[in-house]
Amino acid sequence: MAYPVPEITSRYSIRDYILTLDPVKDHQQICYLSSCYDFPWDFTRALEFALFRTFGVAKGTPLLQQTGEFIRRTRKRYDDTVLILGEILENGYDSPRGKAALRRMNQQHARYSIGNDEYLYTLSTFVLEPIRWMERFGWRPYTNHEKTAAFTYWLEMGKRMNIRDLPNTLEEMERFNVQFEREHFRYTPSNEAIATPTRDLLLSMYLPRWLWPVGKPFVYALIDEPLLRAVGFPNPPAWLRRVVEGGLRLKARIQRLWAPRKRPYLFTAARYPSYPGGYQIEQLGADRG
Structure with a gap:
């Protein structure tokens, strides 16, 4: 999908253009502009840590360990996730490529018995972790337009993944996220x-x-103490x-101070070790060794 892009004359051109859009009606365009122009590096790091948070959920990791995907094929699992989400972000979830990527993701998930609350928690991390990361480390924080657009985007994704009991507001999603972690973060060897x-x-x-x-200690320094305990990693010193x-x-x-990205x-055009010769959407997932 070719989203309209403003003339980029300053570091804040994308942000200023986003503020002219409707954060609900134009949520896909806003997420694309924000992630692919203003925050590609930070957005990627935030989603990496969003995924990492799911490893602290004790009731979910035995299945992940059993499949072996995160242990024997860690790089491919990472590449598949980035490419599937990239296809949807760049093309739109109702485009032919977006629908194909969503179908492939749902096919992979359907192979396993995963609780609705675990799906909902993972979805909540994909909304909240980028917001939190930009507040702490982004060159600017997300605007309220971007927060609303991100919530709307993942809400629509959740509907297309048949996730039930989706929250009605961002605040409700955050309450669920915090309470879920409080109840389910605990150490297990599978974590x-x-x-x-x-x-x-x-x-x-x-x-x-x-x-x-x-x-390793530098990675630990970016992880909060409850999650460190849940996955069995040491707490780094405060100075680090x-x-x-x-x-x-x-x-x-x-x-x-950098020149704006024009x-x-x-994400789909980057090089991925799992697919040195390129990829087809039908290849993405756990089927290939």
């Missing part, structure tokens, strides 16, 4: 078994293997948290 290879995959994107021991968070805030201040970052 740690799933979280460890994903942590190592994230480290591998930035560091050679021999530097992973140095990098301050250093890591300060570094990301410094990055954000510098980023405000072409979108397309």
Whole structure:
């Protein structure tokens, strides 16, 4: 889908244009502009940590461990997730490619017995973690238009995934998210078994293997204590948290001075190790080794 894009003359052109749109009616366009122009790096990091939060849910990780997808095929599972969500974000969930990606995602989920509350919790992290990340580390926070658009976008995604009991407001979704974590975050060996290879995959994107021991505490510094306990990771020293968070805030201040992005970052056009020769939507998922 070719979304209209304004003339980009300043760092805030996309934000200012978004503010002229209707956050409900134009929610797909707003999410596309925000994620692919203003926040591609931060949006990706936020969704990585959103997915990571699901590993603290003790009742859900035994199934994830049993499938082996997050342990034996961690990189492919990551690539498949990014590509499926990228297809939907870039093309629209009612476009031919968006429908095909949604169908493929629903086919994969249908193979397993997953509770509605677990689906709803995962959906809530995809709404809330980008909002929280931009508040802490984005070069600007999300506007209220972007927050409303993100909630509406994932609400529509939830309907197309047949998730029940969807919240009516962003505030209701946040209450559910916080209460769910309070009730279901607790340590189990399966949590740690799933979280460890994903942590190592994230480290591998930035560091050679021999530097992973140095990098691990920096990853832990971005994770809150309840989730660290739930996945069996150590709590880093307070000074390291301050250093890591300060570094990301410094990055954000510098980023405000950068020239604006005039072409979108397309997640589907990036290079993915699992698909060196390109991919078809029908390939995405757990079927191929």
